[in-house]
Amino acid sequence: MNSMASLRNSRIGVMAGTLMLALVAGCAAPAGGENSPAAMAAASALARETPLISVPSTSVGTWYDLGAEPSPWLGGEGAVPVSSANAATRAVGLQRGDGTWLAVVVAQSAPASAAPACPQPDSMHLGGRGPSDCLRLRRDADLEGWLRAQHSVLWQWLDDRNLDSRPRAWVGHRVVVGGRLLEVHALFNPFLIEPVTRNNADFLAAGQPGTLWAQALADATRAAAGGTALVVPPFPYAARLAPPAFQSTTTLPMAPVAAPAPTRATQVPQPATQVQTPRRDRE
Numbered sequence: 291m292n293s294m295a296s297l298r299n300s301r302i303g304v305m306a307g308t309l310m311l312a313l314v315a316g317c318a319a320p321a322g323g324e325n326s327p328a329a330m331a332a333a334s335a336l337a338r339e340t341p342l343i344s345v346p347s348t349s350v351g352t353w354y355d356l357g358a359e360p361s362p363w364l365g366g367e368g369a370v371p372v373s374s375a376n377a378a379t380r381a382v383g384l385q386r387g388d389g390t391w392l393a394v395v396v397a398q399s400a401p402a403s404a405a406p407a408c409p410q411p412d413s414m415h416l417g418g419r420g421p422s423d424c425l426r427l428r429r430d431a432d433l434e435g436w437l438r439a440q441h442s443v444l445w446q447w448l449d450d451r452n453l454d455s456r457p458r459a460w461v462g463h464r465v466v467v468g469g470r471l472l473e474v475h476a477l478f479n480p481f482l483i484e485p486v487t488r489n490n491a492d493f494l495a496a497g498q499p500g501t502l503w504a505q506a507l508a509d510a511t512r513a514a515a516g517g518t519a520l521v522v523p524p525f526p527y528a529a530r531l532a533p534p535a536f537q538s539t540t541t542l543p544m545a546p547v548a549a550p551a552p553t554r555a556t557q558v559p560q561p562a563t564q565v566q567t568p569r570r571d572r573e
Contacts, residue, residue, distance in 0.1 A: 339378035339399045339470070341514040346524035348384065351392055356381035356451070364398060364444035365462065365473050367408075367424075371400040382522075383453060384478075391455040393478035394448065395522055397514070400473075402466040424464045425508045427500065429480055431460035444475060459483065459500070463508045467515035474511045474520065482525035499526045 345353040361379035363370045371377075377398045384393040408424030431437040437460060438445040448454045459480045464473040483500035487493040506523035514520035 340380040340397050341399075341472070341517075342519040343380060343382045343395060343397060344519045344521045345382055345384070345395075346522060348524070348528050350528045351384045351386040354383050354385060356383050356394075356453075361398070361447065362443050363400065364396060364441065364447055364475060365464070366441040366443060367462075371403075371471055390479075391453050393476065393482065393525070394453050395520075396444075396447075396475045397511075397520055398473050400471045402469050402471045408464070423466075423508075423512075424462075425504060426462050427504045428460045429484075429497075429500065431458050431477060432456055441475075448477065453477075455479070461504045461507055463504075463511045465508075465512050465515050467512065468517075470515060472511060472515040474507065474514075476507060476522075478525070482528055485527060502526075 340358060343355075358378070358380040360375050361377055362375045363372050363377045364379070377400050379396065379398050381394060381396040383391055383395075385391050428436060437458075441460075445454075457480055458477045459482075461476040461478075462473070464471065466472075480500075483503050485496055485499060487496050503523055503526060510521045510523060
């Protein structure tokens with residue numbers, strides 16, 4: 291009897307211990323889920339840190355909201371101001387009817403205390419309003435692998451989302467306002483900012499529209515860093531990138547062509563020439 295009581299008590303102890311472990315595990319599991327209130331609140335806070343993006347109307351495609359999410363810091367110039375994938379990120383994209391991405395605009399926010407300094411001025415430098423205000427333009431971002439080498443995280447981020455249509459230009463602007471760092475990357479088809487050149491004068495002035503567009507984007511970034519939406523300026527030459535006209539590739543089968551019959555020559559006999567008899571009076 292004592293052995294039976296001891297066995298029963300040991301089984302009760304094992305069952306109680308197992309139930310206690312299950313209750314502990316059940317209480318801990320939801321806290322780490324990505325759909326938990328804490329995770330959703332953190333994602334919402336990150337989304338609020340990055341301004342909304344307002345896009346211009348266009349006739350060459352459709353703008354899509356690509357969402358807001360925590361991501362790695364995409365810029366490759368200078369020190370990374372955040373650790374891991376904790377930068378508040380928001381993006382929009384302009385897609386043509388044939389699936390080509392004509393433009394992608396990405397905005398990221400981080401604490402201003404770790405803002406990287408602007409690189410030394412070079413051919414891509416378009417100026418700014420101080421060391422923490424940096425505007426740069428690269429008209430062929432993929433020439434000699436520049437984007438992949440200079441902004442490898444941004445290049446990979448676009449590639450992972452199939453937002454890597456080429457050719458593409460790049461404009462980057464970084465500004466610090468009110469204790470926050472805001473950096474914007476715009477990647478777009480160069481035809482959106484380049485006019486058709488017909489003579490030397492057109493060629494010499496062809497870079498001006500792109501420079502003006504980049505400066506307008508910088509003004510929009512400064513305003514967005516102050517608490518407004520990021521208003522993407524309209525591209526000056528969007529109409530050039532209308533979807534290509536549909537061309538049918540179906541070919542109709544051709545009927546066999548019969549060779550013409552060989553040409554035969556027919557000899558026509560000439561009438562016999564009559565020999566006149568000479569007159570007697572002229573003999």
